[in-house]
Amino acid sequence: MVTGHDPQTGEVRPPPPGSRAQGGRLAWSVPLALGMVGGILLHLGLSWGALALLAGTLLSVLDARPLLASLVLLGAVLGFGSAHLQAREPDRMAPWVGALVTLRGHWDGQFLTLDDPAARVALAPKPKQGPGELVVSGRLIRPEGRRTPGGFDQAAWLRSQGGLLVPTPKTVLVRAEVKRHVPEQGLRGWFRRGLSAGLPSRPAALMTAVELGERGDIGRESFDEGFSVRDAFARAGLAHLMALSGQNVALLTGTLIWLLGALGARPVWKYGLPAALLPVYLLLLVGATPSITRAVLMGGAALLALMVGRGRLDPLGVVALAAVACLLLFPLWLLDIGFQLSFLAVLGLLLSGRLAERLPARWPRALRLALSATVLAELATLPVIAHTFGELPLVGLPANLLAAPLMAALVPLGFVAGLLGPAGGLVNWAVAPLASALLWVAQTFGSAPVLTWGNLGAGGFVAYALAAAAGAGWLLGRVRGQAALTAALACAALTWLPGQLRPPRELVFLDVGQGDATLLRVPGLTMLIDGGGSVGSDYDVGRGTVLPALRALGVRKLDVVVATHADTDHVEGLSSVLRGLPVGELWVGHLKKPGEDPVLDAVLSAAHERKVPVRELRRGDRVTAGPVSVTALWPAGHVWSTEDNDNSVALRVEDGEFRAALLGDLPDPAEALVGAGDLTLLKAAHHGSRFSTGEALLRQTTPSDVLISVGRNTYGHPTRAVLDRIAAAGAKVWRTDELGTVRWPLP
Structure with missing residues (x-):
């Protein structure tokens, strides 16, 4: 794993011809790491684990050292065993699941860590207060899995956040209400005060994210145009700047090494002191997250090798060794997006020198290396980013080239400001313009278009x-x-x-909680009927749930968006959808006067901003795409009443012998007047309210299946009376609160 090194001249010498290092080029840690990956995946029941074991074995054989294959087996045993031990960890909060509880513990911005019992709990919504001691009350529940395409799998993510030395968070405190908060003290509290001393809120939030990886404050910041700072960084391909990684370790240790070298320090101090400080930095200041742990392990190994004069380590071997150490303690980090992106980016960077050699020699070497590193890091992480986030930045290369020199100055300056604590303002006068420049880069490039992408199979x-x-x-x-x-x-x-x-032909009933959002997509027509909403909450369902689902499904544009009526749980999310995807036309059942309904006004304002034509729909309006037709059944041509539900848009979808009706929130008797006809599938109106899905409608339509879009609610939806009526009609019930998103294939 090492080459020769002359401690006097610093010259790196290749091994002599015929030496063992030349005959066996594969570092022993590579098959060991592949074995661990395979063992963990097999424990999770994923067949990809067999491929990892096969890859490790083949590499060992191709390297002419078949005995290395034994390390694949050892790694598989270690990985399987580590994952098994974590899975057996008891859930210490299980006795209180479902109960209203008051908890006291340390809040680190991500989890609440309790002393008794020794456990960690996620909080929803996340408190606006910074890290510190919290007393918080709410109801303890089990986390949910992925309920929409492209959605967040909270249960899997929580499982990945524990390890052999750290309790795995297995419960969530919902409607978390903070009763008491004491700001964090000690080194982290001192450091955090230094980062924000004398800075406006937006640069202060940026520096907290850059130096400590805490993105809670930056997540609440927005630019004047209305989009969040965090989204801008993601769209510009700069999201990695707010995740502690090798960049932070390289800049901080590089600065310290330069200072020690300028002072004439011997190699044992020049490289040994930074190596000794790295564990302190990880454990006492920033905390163990996948990307920074990987960077600290790799950086520490490289510094120790330089300290003892062993020369440059085999990069691939060090990467694999870091993976082994991480996965041994935190086996399910393997499923963490941060872990995946960190290691993929480093693997891409290993080839940056080769790519730089192929660029024109007349270009400055620094520019060639910067271009190569940026391009290869983006290419290496491309499939994971596309699969996870449903979009790819198109301006990542120029944005990163502009951001790199700013980060090179910001990271060490911010670190010094943090060390100064309340006196950090002595340095932050220089940090402020640099942070503002980085925010400008994110804002400028974050407004550029992105390439949408679907889930990868x-x-x-x-x-x-x-x-x-x-x-x-x-x-x-x-x-x-x-x-x-x-x-x-x-x-x-x-x-x-x-x-x-084989283009998709389906109705997709998205799980948006207590609300509605239905996607129809067939060749020639992609239509979204409603976009969900969150009554009494600032959560943007359109941006956080509907748009990621559409992108994961590969939807790049919408021909028609339908706002069935002005209820928040149906149309609030459409504002973000209209701003996030190209839309051909917006259909509305009842256009109100401006100012009468702020939620509908917001949707119409978004349509106006994006120059989307608005059409007031009436019975008989129709759109066709091949054999598929969508016909408006309601409103009838006049305002039925002053109630929004009475004027809800009702649609019939026909494809050969398949017929479905989507009735919005129409109540009885209006739903029985629409003339839906004989149906294959009925989407029950008003989430299964007792005022809808009446006996008359069920007799007229005789559906074989009834879909109810519903979430956790206090209204009692769906009511027992509705479920009994459907059962008496001989239809099968499909519920999004039980099944998550329901994808219904068309003939």
């Missing part, structure tokens, strides 16, 4: 891996450029072709 990941292998082979000089390009294009074509040969 197993075939997509395999195709990308093959294309990446071909590209890496070209950079290493083992594959001709033409062959690598052909392989990449072939893989892209193979992933693009199935969607063109």
Whole structure:
């Protein structure tokens, strides 16, 4: 894993010909790491684990050292055992699940850590107060899994946040109400005060994210245009700047090494002191997260090698060794998006020197290295970002090139300000303009368009891996450029072709909680009926749930968006949808006068901003796409009453012998007057309210299936009376609160 190094001259010498290092080029930690990955995945019941074990074995054989394959087996045992031990950890909060409780513990911005019992609990919504001692009350519940395409799998994420030395959070305190808060003291409290001393709120929130990885404050900051600072960083391809990683470790240790070198320190101090301080930085200041833990382990190994004069370590071997250490203690970090992006980015960076050599030699070397590192890090993380977030930044390269020098100054300056505590203002006069410049970069590039992407299937990941292998082979000089390009294009074509040969034909009933959002997509027509909403909450369902789901499903534009009526739980989310995707037309059942309904006004304002035509829908209006037709059944051509529900848009979807009716919130008797006809599928009106889905409607429509869009609520939806009426009609009930998102294929 090392090469020769002359401690006097600093020259790195390759091993002599015929030496063992030349004969066996694969570091022993690589098959061990692949074995651990395979063992963890197999424990989780994922067949990908077998591929990881096979890859480790093949690499050992190809390296002409088959005995290394024994390390694959050892790694599999360690990974499986570590995951098994974590899974057996008892849930100490289980006796209180479902109860109203008051908890006292330390809030770190992510979890509430309790002393008795020794457990960690997630809070929803997250308190606006910063880290410190909290007394908080609410109801303790089990976390939910992924309920919409592209949605957040809270249960899986919580499972990944524990380890052999840290309790795994297994419960969530909902409607968390803070009763008492004492700001954090000690080193972290001192450091945090220094970061914000003398700074306006937005730069202060940015520096807290950059130096401590705490993004709670920056998540509440918005630019004047209305979009959040956090979203701007993501859309600009700069989200990694707010996640502690190797960049922080490299800049801080590099600055310290430069200062010690200027003072004439010997190598044992020049490299040993930064190596000794890294664990202090990790454990006492920033905390163990996947990306920073990986960076500290790799940085510490490199510094120790330099300290003892062993030269440059094998980069791939160090990456694998860091993965082994992380996964041994935190096995389910393997499923954490931060862990995946951190290691993928580093693997991409390992080839940046090779790519820089292929760029024009007349370009400055620093520019060639910066371009190579940015491009390869983005390419290496591309499939995970596309799959997880449903969109890819298009301006990441120029944004990162502008942000890099700003970060090179901000990270060490901010660290000094933090060390000064309340006196951090002595340094923050220089931090303020740099932070403002970085925010300007994010704001400017964050307003650029992004490329939307759908969820990747197993075939997509395999195709990308093959294309990446071909590209890496070209950079290493083992594959001709033409062959690598052909392989990449072939893989892209193979992933693009199935969607063109078999385009989706389905109704998708999105789980948006107590609300409605239905997607119809067939060749030639993509229609969203309602976009959910959150009554009495500042959570943006459109931005946080509906848009990610649409992107995960591969929806890049909407031909029609329908606002059935002005209720918050149906149309509030449409404002973000209209701003987030191209929309051909907005249909509204009852246009009110401006000022009569603020929620509908917001939707119409968003349509006006994006120049989306607005159409007031009436019975008989129709749109067709091949054999599929969508017909308006209601409103009848006049305002039925002053109640929004009475004027709700009702639609019938027909595709051959398949017929479905979507009735919004229409009550009885209006629902029985729409003339829905014989139905295959009925979407029950008003979430199963006792005032809808009456016997007359069920007799007229005789549906075989009834879909109820409903979430956790205090209204008693769906009522027992409605469920009994549906059962008496002989129809099967499908509920989004029980099943999550329901995808209904069309013939």
